[in-house]
Amino acid sequence: MLICVRTTLNLPDGLIDAAKRQAGAEGRSLTSLIEEGLRAVLARADAASSVPVLPAYGQRDAPMLIDLDDRDALWAALDAADDQ
Numbered sequence: 001m002l003i004c005v006r007t008t009l010n011l012p013d014g015l016i017d018a019a020k021r022q023a024g025a026e027g028r029s030l031t032s033l034i035e036e037g038l039r040a041v042l043a044r045a046d047a048a049s050s051v052p053v054l055p056a057y058g059q060r061d062a063p064m065l066i067d068l069d070d071r072d073a074l075w076a077a078l079d080a081a082d083d084q
Contacts (some may be wrong), residue, residue: 009034019033
């Protein structure tokens with residue numbers, strides 16, 4: 001069962017006028033245009049939050065501690081971190 005909620009949005013006149021023109025030009029309702037926009041923004045936010053944040057250690061101007069192209073050094077550092 002689909003449940004819809006009515007709400008009031010306070011939008012600038014110019015923005016709502018442009019949205020109404022866009023919806024009319026596409027032959028759709030203002031509601032469907034706003035719904036699509038909200039879904040796009042939320043999908044972008046979900047995609048951004050799914051990107052893992054890698055931990056950072058040390059100082060930015062310090063030399064790199066591990067050469068990521070050196071697999072052996074990388075695995076050794078990861079193994080050492082697991083042992084701690």
